[in-house]
């Protein structure tokens with residue numbers, strides 16, 4: 433009988449711990465997936481900022497030659513990367529060769 437109570441108590445403790453840990457694990461996994469997700473030019477925010485993966489195709493009047501994500505102050509990765517997080521897009525990845533109208537040269 434005592435063993436049965438311990439087993440039931442142990443089961444309940446594990447159930448409570450699992451219930452508490454699962455949402456935290458799911459939130460962390462979701463956040464990582466979000467951070468690694470690439471911005472798509474077809475998205476509403478990207479469209480409104482005229483984001484493109486290839487700055488050489490930009491015809492916007494505010495664009496100047498040489499501007500690209502990898503030399504923008506909002507790009508959060510090194511110069512030798514192909515993709516990196518952009519703070520304007522909530523940390524989602526943009527192309528190093530990309531560009532948008534929020535471009536600000538690195539200081």
Ligand code: SF4
Pocket residue numbers: 483500501502504505506507518519520521526530531532533534535536
């Ligand atoms: S804010 Fe800068 S790094 Fe982000 S998408 Fe626009 S140009 Fe690229």
